[in-house]
Amino acid sequence: MCCRLNAQQQKGRRANAKLFACSSGYDNVLLFQFLVPRLVELGQAPRVCKKGNRVTSIVARSGVEFRDIARLLAPTTSLKKFGQLFGLEQAKAHFPFAYLTSVARLADDRLPTDLDLWRSELTGPDLTEQDLKEIVGEAQRLYDQLECKSVGDYLAGYLNLDVEILHEGALRWIATLENVLGINFIEAGKFTISSLSYTAGLKSAESRLQIGSFFPNNSQLYSVLRLGMRG
C-alpha cells in the first residue's frame, strides 16, 4: 500500500482528527470497503476476520484469500526492507503521493519537481534538500527507463515494481521459514507469526518424541498447559 500522507498534510491535521489510513493492513480495509460488498452480491460469502478496527483477512468461498503479510513479519518491517532482506533485484521506487490529488493528475506528462511533494511518511520528515533531489533524480531515471509518457505510466510502473517485490519476497519468505521451521505456512494454513510459532512448537516436540504430540499423551501436555495458565 503506497499512499502516504505527506508532511504538509500531517501538519494540517487537526489535534483531534482521526485518520483511517494509519495502520498496517489498510489495504484489507479498502478491500473490505470496496470489494466485500461485491463478493456478497456474487454469493461468495466472504469471511472477514477483524481485530479491532483492523481487517486481518478476507476469505471468499471460491478459495481466494486476501491477507496482510505484515502479520508474518516484524512490526517495523517496510516493503523496502522486506525486499532488501532477500537481496531482490527490484528496489522500491519513489512516488510523490502529495501530488496525487485527483485521477486527472495521472495524465500529466512529467513528474513534479517541487521537492516538498516528494516528502512522505516513508521518506521521513528529516530529509535534506540534497536527499530529496537524489530521490527526484532516481524517480526521473526510472521514468525514462520505463519509457513513461505520463505520471499514470510511472505510477503503474511503480505499482508493478511494488507488487513484484511483494510476490518475490513472499515466496522467499515461505522458503526461508520452511528451511528453518520445516513448515510451509501456505501448506499449513498458518498466516500469523503466533499461530506459526505454536504449530512449530508442537511439531518440534513431536520430532523430539516429547510428550504431548501423540495420542493419548496429549492429555499430559494439556495438564501442563493448564498448570501454566494464569488468570
Next chain:
Amino acid sequence: MTEAVDWSRRARVCLSKALLDALAGGFDNGLDLYTRYIDTTTLIDSDLCFAGLSRFGLANRTLIAENQYVNRNPAAEPAHWSILSEADVNRAGAMTDCLVVLFVYDPATSEGLFPDRVDNNFWLNTVLESDKKFWLWHDSRPRHIQRAENGPEKRVRAFLATSGRARQLYELDVDRLADFEARAHVWFSETPGPAETACVSVSSFGGDYLAAIDHLLGRKNDNDVDDDDDGEDEIRQLQDFYLRDRSLLHKRWAKQVGSCVALLAYTRREGRGSSLASCHSNKKGRLPVGMRFSCLAIASDMSSDDSRRDFADHATPEAAVVCFYGQDYVCLMQDPWRSLALAKHLDTRGLAQKLLNRTDLSEVPKKLPDAVVREAEKKRDERLEKERSKKRPKGEGGRRPKYNLKKRCRCEACKSAKYVKNMAKAGPDKLCTTPYTVSELLGLLGVLDDAAKSTIAQMVQLSVAAMDIESRTFEVDLEGPRPGHLVEYPEIGGPILEGHVFKAQRPIMIGHTDALTRRRGEKWHDTVKDDSPQAVYALFARYWLKVTQLREDAAKEKAVLAEKMMDLSSRYSQAYIAFSNAWIETSLIEREHHHAGRAEELKRLKEEDRLDEDSYNSLLEAAFNSYFKSDEWSMPTLGQIGTAFRNTLPGLLQTRLGNLIRRYVVFNFYG
C-alpha cells in the same frame, strides 16, 4: 412564527423521525434527508450493506426506507441516526444549513399529551414554574462560532422535546430563544434556576479559568492571596491544569474548601444508548449512563511531586467539585451530583491506579488454600461433565447413549488420574494437535520423495499472489460529536469519544501478480475512471473478475501437478470401498441367513399349529430385535464409510490436496 407545531403528531412519530421531518427544509421529507445523510456520511463501517449502497451513486431509497428508516412504522427509531446523538444532529443540521438547539422538558404525569399546535407563550409559561424540569439538551452553536470566520452566519432552529412516556417535539420561536435559555437548568445539576445564574462563563473573566474558579469558590484576589503565592496567575486552556503543580493550586483555594478540590470536565457520552430521561435522573444512586466526568486535576496538599497516575488517591469524599462544561461554562457541583461524579471517578480510575502503584506484594497470596483448589476442581469437573453431556449425540428415543468402554491399556499414562480427568467417556478429547499437511501425509504414506517435494513447492508457488493498492488522500469533514473546547480535552484525559473522520483514502490504481502472470511476462494493473466512489467500486468489480480468472488458471495448473498424488489417494479409496462393500455384503448375507433361518423355524412351528398368529408375529419380531439390535450386530452405512475414509491418511491427503488446489492467497503489504 406565531405558534409551535408538534412534529411528532401527538407522539405518533418517534422523536428522531420528527426532528428529521422538521429539519428537512430543502428536502421532501425526513426520509429524503435521512437518505442523503446516509449517502454523504457513509465512509466505511462494519455495515457492509451501507458500504455497498454507495456503489449505486445514490443510496437505494427503497431498501433504506424499508429496512433502515422503517417507514411503515413511524414510531420506530431509524437505524444509524438518533436524536440522542450529538454528532448525528450536528451533521443533519449541517446538511440543512442550520444550527440545532434542542431543549428537553420533563412533564408531570398529570399533564398528559400536549396539543398539536400551541401558542408561543405556552411553553414559556409552562417552564416558568420553578419546579418544572427544563434543560438544554443539545446546542450546535458553540461549534459554529468556532468556524464562523470563513462562512456566513447560519440559521438557528430551536426545538423542544418532551421526555415523558409520550414524547413530542415542538419547534420554538427563535426570537424567544434567549428567554428559553434563561429558564434552562444546568442539566447535570439539581440546582434550581437557569444556567446563567448557576454557572459562570469563563469568558466573563477574560478567559481565565483560575479567576472563574476563584469566583465560584469565593476567593477574593486582594485578601486571600498569600505572600508566598508563586504567581499562578491565569490558566487559559483546560489542558494546562494537567501541567500545573496541584499542591500550589490547592494552596490557592485551601482557605475556602479545606481538603481538596477536584476539577472535572463534563463530557456527554457519545452513542445512542442513552435516553432523554436517563440523563436527568439519579434514582439508583449512581450517575446516569449517558454521563461522563473526566478528571482534569485534583488539587490537594499532598501532591507536590506525584505523577499524574496517582492523583485519584488524593481525592477525598468531602472534596469540592468544580465542573467545566459546554463551551466555557464552569460551575460548582452540588450534592448528589457532586458525590456521584466523585465516586464514579474514584471507582473507575482510583482503584486501578492504586493497584498499579502498589509496591508491597506481601499481602498477595502466593498459593491458594487446598480447600479452595479442591472446590474449584470439583466445580470444574461438574461443568465439564455438563458440557460433555450436552455434546454427546442423542441416541434412539431421545436418550443419550451410555458408553462403557473398557480400558485395556495398563500403562502409567492411561492409569493416571489426569488421563481420566481429561478424557471423555466417549473417547479422547482432541487437544494440542495440529492437522497434517500434504507433505506429512505423503511422508506417512511413504511416498515423499524429491519429486513429490518439488511438486508441492510448485503448487505452493502457484497458490501465492500479491496485490497492491495506490490511493489518494482526500478531505472529509464530518461534524465532531462535541462542540467547544471539550472536544479537545478528552484527547488528554483518556475518555474515548466516537471517532469522526477528517481524512480518508480512496483507491486510484490496483496491481496484481502471481506466478503464472510473471511466468507469462505479463503485468496487470487497473485504474479508476474518475474520482467518484462509483468508479472505485467498478474498479474493484473488474479486479475481482481478474482474480477469479487467475485463480482458476492456477487451480487448473495445480490440478495437473497433483494428478499423481490424487491417483494414489484414489487407489486407496477404491481399495477401501471395495473392502467395505465386501464387508457390507457379508453382513447382509449374514442378516438374511439369520433372519431366514429363524423365520423358517417359526413358520414351521406355526404350520404345525404350535403357534398362533399373534405369537408368531411377536416371536418373529423378538427374534429380529434380539440379534439385530444387540451389540454383536453392526453394519455401517455408506455415509459412515465415506466419513471413515476421509479420516484415514489417504482420505486426509485427498482433502488437503483439494484445499491446496483451491487455495489462492493474495498477500498485501501496507508500508
